Amino acid sequence: MASARDVQEIYGGTISMNRNTLMLLGFLAVLIVIAYLVMQKPGEKSSTGEGEYLISVDSLAVDRVEIKSPASHVVLVKKGVEWFMERPVAYRADQGSVAQLIHEMKLLERKSTVSGKPEKHSVFQVDSTGTQVTTYETGSEKASFVIGKMGGSYLESYGRLASSNEVLLVSGGSPMTFNKAVKEWRDRTIAAPARETIRDVRYQYGDTVFVLAFTDSAWMVGKDSTQEWVVNNLISTLTNVQADDFIDAPAVRSSKPSAQITYAGTQITFFYVKEGDKYLVQCSSTPQWFEMQSWRANQILKRKSDIIKNVR
Numbered sequence: 001m002a003s004a005r006d007v008q009e010i011y012g013g014t015i016s017m018n019r020n021t022l023m024l025l026g027f028l029a030v031l032i033v034i035a036y037l038v039m040q041k042p043g044e045k046s047s048t049g050e051g052e053y054l055i056s057v058d059s060l061a062v063d064r065v066e067i068k069s070p071a072s073h074v075v076l077v078k079k080g081v082e083w084f085m086e087r088p089v090a091y092r093a094d095q096g097s098v099a100q101l102i103h104e105m106k107l108l109e110r111k112s113t114v115s116g117k118p119e120k121h122s123v124f125q126v127d128s129t130g131t132q133v134t135t136y137e138t139g140s141e142k143a144s145f146v147i148g149k150m151g152g153s154y155l156e157s158y159g160r161l162a163s164s165n166e167v168l169l170v171s172g173g174s175p176m177t178f179n180k181a182v183k184e185w186r187d188r189t190i191a192a193p194a195r196e197t198i199r200d201v202r203y204q205y206g207d208t209v210f211v212l213a214f215t216d217s218a219w220m221v222g223k224d225s226t227q228e229w230v231v232n233n234l235i236s237t238l239t240n241v242q243a244d245d246f247i248d249a250p251a252v253r254s255s256k257p258s259a260q261i262t263y264a265g266t267q268i269t270f271f272y273v274k275e276g277d278k279y280l281v282q283c284s285s286t287p288q289w290f291e292m293q294s295w296r297a298n299q300i301l302k303r304k305s306d307i308i309k310n311v312r
Contacts, residue, residue: 053109055108067131068134089248097180105133105135108170111170114168130149145162183245190241198263199213204259204261206256267283278292
């Protein structure tokens with residue numbers, strides 16, 4: 001049988017152990033409180049709103065989008081079923097780029113609230129250094145938000161509703177979609193005839209002229225047979241001739257063109273510019289001048305020897 005001293009030692013040890021456990025639990029509770037307070041500091045994630053979309057977008061009702069950034073101010077307006085750029089220059093918009101813009105606006109999703117203090121806007125570039133996008137439906141402003149710097153991945157970025165001070169981490173859209181250069185919002189198509197309308201292609205290099213023509217179920221250059229794969233690639237390229245940039249000021253060019261091609265009722269003239277290894281391009285269907293890099297122009301500017309079959 002345990003003596004009174006033994007019982008006292010057992011209970012005393014138990015009490016001491018319980019006291020140590022309570023002290024440890026209290027210390028852990030203090031750490032939890034400190035961690036919570038730290039998480040509430042501006043610039044760190046404090047709450048979540050995952051599953052909520054940043055804005056509501058009716059893709060059929062949107063008829064105007066304004067995109068303001070330190071580099072540019074672009075205004076896109078829907079006329080009928082097509083989109084046009086209204087600012088900084090009046091021009092047909094790239095329909096695919098506008099469709100992607102509207103689609104990605106619909107996908108923007110709130111991941112978390114990062115800060116609610118205005119002084120943090122510059123840190124995440126959701127102030128005047130960011131890109132502000134404003135949408136309109138039937139002529140009235142519908143939503144406005146600012147996209148700032150990229151988050152942890154290329155599909156995450158920091159954003160803010162224009163009417164709120166809250167900095168949000170948003171996902172679902174690439175910041176690159178909203179930060180395009182002006183030229184990327186413009187339709188860079190120079191010529192795009194239907195393939196079946198191309199029956200012949202006339203080339204002129206100075207005094208040298210030859211014609212690639214579809215005759216008796218085959219493409220020929222005069223009496224010379226052609227390389228089928230070369231012609232197929234060429235015709236495909238001619239159905240979608242794209243520029244690399246636009247020349248809105250009067251073009252400075254040499255007096256004589258480097259090359260000229262005529263097909264499907266369209267004439268395209270090329271002026272080579274050694275500086276930059278590029279061409280200034282003019283199309284008969286538009287007064288607009290274009291710029292095209294040599295590698296792209298070379299897909300079109302074929303010599304007779306490039307097209308005909310080599311006879312051994």
